Every structure is written in structure tokens, then in C-alpha cells.
Amino acid sequence: VVTTGPSPQAAGDPTPVVAAVDVGGTRVKAALVDRELAAVVSLTLATPAALGEPGRLVEAMALVVEQLATRAGQEGAGVDVVGCGVVVPGLVDEERGVAVLSANLGWRDLDVAEPLARRLGLRTVLGHDVRAGLLAERAVGAAAGADHALFVPVGTGIAGALMLEGHVLHVDGWAGELGHVVVEPGGPVCGCGARGCLEAVASAAAVERDYAALAGVHLSAEGVASRVEAGEPAAAAVWGRAVEALARAVAMTVTLTGVDLVLVGGGLAQSGRTLLDPLTCQVDSALTFQRRPRIVRAALGDRAGCLGAACLGWGVVR
Amino acid sequence: VVTTGPSPQAAGDPTPVVAAVDVGGTRVKAALVDRELAAVVSLTLATPAALGEPGRLVEAMALVVEQLATRAGQEGAGVDVVGCGVVVPGLVDEERGVAVLSANLGWRDLDVAEPLARRLGLRTVLGHDVRAGLLAERAVGAAAGADHALFVPVGTGIAGALMLEGHVLHVDGWAGELGHVVVEPGGPVCGCGARGCLEAVASAAAVERDYAALAGVHLSAEGVASRVEAGEPAAAAVWGRAVEALARAVAMTVTLTGVDLVLVGGGLAQSGRTLLDPLTCQVDSALTFQRRPRIVRAALGDRAGCLGAACLGWGVVR
Numbered sequence: 001v002v003t004t005g006p007s008p009q010a011a012g013d014p015t016p017v018v019a020a021v022d023v024g025g026t027r028v029k030a031a032l033v034d035r036e037l038a039a040v041v042s043l044t045l046a047t048p049a050a051l052g053e054p055g056r057l058v059e060a061m062a063l064v065v066e067q068l069a070t071r072a073g074q075e076g077a078g079v080d081v082v083g084c085g086v087v088v089p090g091l092v093d094e095e096r097g098v099a100v101l102s103a104n105l106g107w108r109d110l111d112v113a114e115p116l117a118r119r120l121g122l123r124t125v126l127g128h129d130v131r132a133g134l135l136a137e138r139a140v141g142a143a144a145g146a147d148h149a150l151f152v153p154v155g156t157g158i159a160g161a162l163m164l165e166g167h168v169l170h171v172d173g174w175a176g177e178l179g180h181v182v183v184e185p186g187g188p189v190c191g192c193g194a195r196g197c198l199e200a201v202a203s204a205a206a207v208e209r210d211y212a213a214l215a216g217v218h219l220s221a222e223g224v225a226s227r228v229e230a231g232e233p234a235a236a237a238v239w240g241r242a243v244e245a246l247a248r249a250v251a252m253t254v255t256l257t258g259v260d261l262v263l264v265g266g267g268l269a270q271s272g273r274t275l276l277d278p279l280t281c282q283v284d285s286a287l288t289f290q291r292r293p294r295i296v297r298a299a300l301g302d303r304a305g306c307l308g309a310a311c312l313g314w315g316v317v318r
Numbered sequence: 319v320v321t322t323g324p325s326p327q328a329a330g331d332p333t334p335v336v337a338a339v340d341v342g343g344t345r346v347k348a349a350l351v352d353r354e355l356a357a358v359v360s361l362t363l364a365t366p367a368a369l370g371e372p373g374r375l376v377e378a379m380a381l382v383v384e385q386l387a388t389r390a391g392q393e394g395a396g397v398d399v400v401g402c403g404v405v406v407p408g409l410v411d412e413e414r415g416v417a418v419l420s421a422n423l424g425w426r427d428l429d430v431a432e433p434l435a436r437r438l439g440l441r442t443v444l445g446h447d448v449r450a451g452l453l454a455e456r457a458v459g460a461a462a463g464a465d466h467a468l469f470v471p472v473g474t475g476i477a478g479a480l481m482l483e484g485h486v487l488h489v490d491g492w493a494g495e496l497g498h499v500v501v502e503p504g505g506p507v508c509g510c511g512a513r514g515c516l517e518a519v520a521s522a523a524a525v526e527r528d529y530a531a532l533a534g535v536h537l538s539a540e541g542v543a544s545r546v547e548a549g550e551p552a553a554a555a556v557w558g559r560a561v562e563a564l565a566r567a568v569a570m571t572v573t574l575t576g577v578d579l580v581l582v583g584g585g586l587a588q589s590g591r592t593l594l595d596p597l598t599c600q601v602d603s604a605l606t607f608q609r610r611p612r613i614v615r616a617a618l619g620d621r622a623g624c625l626g627a628a629c630l631g632w633g634v635v636r
Binding site for chain 2: 148160162164165167169170171172173174175176177178180181182185190192193194248251252253255256257258259260286287288289290291
């Protein structure tokens with residue numbers, strides 16, 4: 001256990017909560033979350049190894065949920081766990097509750113929702129981390145009240161989720177792969193095998209790679225952002241390339257879908273206006289007749305996935 | 319009146335039909351269409367001038383519907399007109415029944431559905447020509463049984479409509495502007511003011527322009543397609559650029575939305591395999607982990623808009 005969340009509940013009538021778990025490449029974030037999407041108890045763990053082996057993911061999730069319940073007891077938070085939501089990256093079949101593919105976490109066709117429901121004795125739902133994150137941003141974050149939104153977490157990789165007409169698109173699990181839209185034809189080779197994907201040009205990893213190549217120094221993307229703010233030309237050149245690529249991908253998404261709100265999340269968004277101001281400016285100038293999207297920083301940071309899992313959990317309980 | 323459709327109905331019990339009208343840049347296509355989407359009577363007219371002037375579009379539509387009814391009487395087709403659907407290009411607010419903007423047809427904020435309903439004494443609905451065309455392709459065309467589809471009519475311009483999870487996206491009228499996705503950054507200037515839009519590179523007009531520039535001869539896009547088939551290098555070069563641009567736009571749409579069926583329509587699709595074979599091949603090679611879409615020719619040709627108007631008409635009647 002790396003960190004522990006707050007325990008705002010005093011003992012008393014048990015609070016109905018769902019267990020929410022976000023399985024990431026390096027960390028698992030979990031919480032017991034009430035109906036108002038407040039975390040009553042939360043945990044962050046290192047992601048266990050070999051989750052692709054049979055039964056391993058389900059067992060790990062069950063242990064996390066039990067830990068949450070124990071923690072709630074220790075902290076005197078009276079809770080009644082009424083359901084469970086788990087979100088994972090990669091390709092997810094939400095209808096069947098199957099984690100279809102994650103190259104990063106090394107699994108393929110893991111049946112999750114049904115065996116975990118049996119193991120926990122709780123209604124359980126499996127979802128996609130970024131799509132669920134957008135649900136949470138809509139419920140209590142930067143997309144509150146919106147009908148349409150694009151959520152783009154820009155970190156080591158670049159993911160995406162699209163809400164249109166009040167509905168987050170799944171399309172059999174394939175919707176939202178903004179990171180693999182080609183923005184620089186013939187550009188850098190991407191992990192997926194194509195050239196010039198957004199992720200290969202504008203992710204934190206790409207910014208770090210480009211800065212190291214240009215300046216001969218390895219800095220984190222946050223470090224590069226600081227040097228941009230300090231007016232360093234090499235940092236500005238590297239940053240400018242990433243911003244231009246993001247602007248192209250956003251403009252293209254706006255043109256194709258008509259989405260009018262863009263939430264930028266992930267590590268790169270922590271630089272705030274250093275990213276958002278030039279991005280907004282370039283998207284505006286790339287568009288002609290199209291309506292301009294509002295481009296804002298996502299509100300929930302690295303809690304989006306876990307709160308999204310809670311949204312899904314409450315969805316099956318209600 | 320330029321052409322007249324068939325009149326397959328013999329006199330007898332009146333057939334319930336909707337009046338369906340597709341207002342294009344050069345022609346108006348209209349028909350009385352039965353529940354099975356068969357046209358009982360149809361007309362094609364030259365598009366009247368000055369449709370942007372107050373009341374002009376509504377009056378023209380009303381006259382067309384009256385002509386259809388007269389024609390049905392003359393042909394002994396006993397019909398009972400129970401509703402009306404009108405589709406137009408440009409930006410359309412389907413909810414309010416307002417034709418918001420068409421640069422091509424020269425109008426802005428024309429109130430259509432309500433005044434036309436009053437004039438005709440029929441339930442009347444206004445829709446977007448390409449989105450309605452996709453509805454018709456789904457009902458009786460190449461998207462029958464599909465949950466997801468991209469419809470791309472490639473003619474003088476390039477439009478688009480997206481159906482995802484069984485629903486054709488509107489997004490306040492802004493969805494589907496595939497023709498204005500940038501596929502050649504810094505490329506030819508588009509009518510919209512941007513550079514390198516798909517429409518500026520791959521429309522029939524762009525193919526004709528590029529061929530004239532390269533070969534010094536003006537040919538129609540169909541003529542260029544014939545020369546491609548005959549193995550002429552200049553034609554192949556021009557065609558190849560258009561196909562590559564279309565493949566980029568399709569690959570991008572597949573990556574972003576997960577759509578798994580692409581219907582190519584409009585004049586350029588009349589060349590059949592000359593367009594579809596290299597397009598399919600290039601889309602396949604542009605994608606990596608994504609699922610491959612089926613790419614087919616749209617089935618309804620220039621009847622898609624009118625039959626789509628009928629789908630909308632039947633939608634408000636039922």
C-alpha cells in the first residue's frame with residue numbers, strides 16, 4: 001500500500017458504497033465510493049505482476065476489494081458495499097465483461113466481470129479506463145452538463161474517449177484511439193507499427209525523446225514544459241511540434257464529429273496554460289467554418305479512472 | 319420536369335405514401351414513397367433559383383409535392399399522402415426544422431419544417447441530405463443490418479455521415495464533415511479556406527483540376543478513371559493522390575470511431591473497383607492493431623437523399 005485516502009465518514013448508519021478499481025500499467029487505484037462519487041476510503045497499490053495468467057486479475061481485484069473493506073472497518077467508516085466496478089486499459093468488451101487485449105499489461109481475453117462477481121458476491125461491471133474516466137468527468141468534473149466531449153489523457157501514451165449526444169461511444173470496444181491517428185505522415189515510428197501517430201509525436205515520451213535528441217539532455221516532459229516557460233528555444237521547438245500535432249488531431253476530431261468540448265488530461269496537461277493556450281490558438285486557426293470547441297484541462301487528474309469505475313458500479317446497482 | 323419515375327402501382331385501394339424531396343445544388347429529386355421505401359411516383363427538377371429568399375424554399379417544396387400528387391393521379395396510382403420529408407445540404411438543425419446554412423444554395427436560417435407542414439397540412443420533417451442518405455442505405459441499401467457505418471459521397475465536394483451503435487450522429491448538425499479533415503498539411507487551398515482538406519485533394523473537382531494541370535487536358539473524373547483503367551501514367555498519378563487522401567481520411571475515421579463499414583458514394587464511386595480496390599488496400603496497410611473496415615460502394619446512388627427524406631417522413635408519421 002502506497003497511499004491512503006481520507007476517511008470523511010464517522011461511524012453510524014452504514015453508507016452504501018461501490019468498490020471501484022482502476023488497473024493501470026504501474027499502479028492500481030481503488031476506492032469505496034458513495035453515490036455522490038466521493039471516495040470514503042481509497043488505496044493505491046503497485047500493479048501486481050503477471051496479471052495475464054489465468055485467474056490472476058480476478059484474484060488481485062478481489063483482494064483489493066477486501067483490503068478496502070478492512071480499511072473502512074479500521075477507520076470506523078461504516079460502509080455497505082453494494083457493487084463493484086473495475087476499469088482496465090486496452091481493448092475491453094464491456095457487454096461480456098472481458099478484458100480483450102492489453103499489450104501493456106500482457107493479457108488477452110480475460111473473463112473478469114462474471115468470475116469477480118461470483119468471487120465477491122456483488123454485482124460487478126468491467127469497463128475501459130478512459131471511457132469510464134469521461135463518465136466521471138461528466139458526473140463531477142470538467143464535462144459536467146455537457147452533451148459532447150472529447151477526453152484526451154496525454155501521458156506516456158495518448159488515449160481518447162468520445163461522448164456524443166450524451167453517450168460515451170464504445171463501438172464494440174474500438175472507439176477513441178486518438179493516439180493512433182496519423183498527424184505527421186511519414187513521421188516517427190509508433191509502438192503500434194505505423195508512422196506519425198499522434199502518440200509518436202505528442203506523448204510525454206515523444207516530448208522527452210525529441211528534447212533529448214535536440215538538446216542532448218534527458219528531461220521529463222514536465223521539465224521540458226518548465227524550460228518552455230523559461231523561453232528556451234530547444235524546449236519551445238520540441239513543445240511546438242507536440243502542440244501542433246495535438247491541434248491537428250483535435251481539429252480533425254471536431255471536424256468529423258462536431259464535438260464542442262475537449263478535456264486534456266494526463267501528465268502533459270499538468271503544465272496547464274503552457275499546453276492549453278497554444279493548443280487552443282492552433283485549433284482555432286486550423287478550423288474555418290466549424291464551431292470552435294472549448295479546450296480545458298480535465299478536472300479529476302489520476303482519479304478519473306477510479307471514479308469512472310464507481311460510475312459504472314453504481315450503474316449496475318441502480 | 320427532367321425525368322419521370324416508374325408508376326408500378328395499379329389503381330385500387332390508395333397506397334399510404336410520404337412525399338420525399340431532396341434539394342441538391344443543381345437538381346431537386348422528389349418522390350411519393352411507400353412504407354417499403356419504394357417510389358410510387360418520382361420527379362426530377364432543376365433546382366429553382368434564389369431559394370434563400372424568404373418563403374421561396376417552402377413554396378417550391380409545396381409545389382413539388384402538389385406536382386407529385388397530380389402525377390400520381392394522372393398515372394392512376396391511388397395514393398394517400400400521409401407525411402413529408404425534405405432533405406437539404408449544409409448545416410441543418412433537424413430538431414427545430416431549420417436549414418441553418420448552405421453556402422452552395424445561398425441560404426441562412428430558413429425555417430422550413432413548420433411553415434411547410436402548415437402549407438401542406440401534413441406532418442413534415444427537415445433533415446440533412448447525407449445523414450438521411452445513410453438512413454436509407456441502412457434501411458434498403460448497402461448498410462442493411464449494420465450497427466456502424468461511414469457514408470462518404472465523393473462528388474464535386476465530399477460530405478460524410480457517421481452511424482455508430484445504430485444511431486446516425488447529428489451533434490447539433492455539425493457531425494460528419496469528413497471533406498474538411500486535413501489529409502495533406504500545407505496542401506491545396508480548399509473552398510472553406512483551409513489547406514489540404516480531403517475535399518481539396520480527392521473530390522471529383524480536385525481530380526479534374528489535377529489531371530488538367532498534369533496532362534494539359536480537361537477531362538471529367540469519370541474520364542480520368544477510364545484512363546486509369548487504360549494504364550495511362552498521368553491519370554494513375556492523379557488518381558493515386560486522391561485514393562491516398564481518401565485512405566488517410568478513412569483510416570483516421572476508423573481509428574477514432576471504430577467504424578467497421580464504409581460506404582463510398584457519389585460520382586467517383588461510379589468507377590467501382592478502380593476506386594475501391596486500391597482504397598481498400600491502402601486503408602488496410604495504414605491500419606495496424608485496428609479492426610479492418612469493409613469498404614463497399616453505396617447501393618442507392620443519387621436516390622439515397624430522396625429515400626432518406628422518405629425515411630424521415632415515415633419516422634414522424636409512425
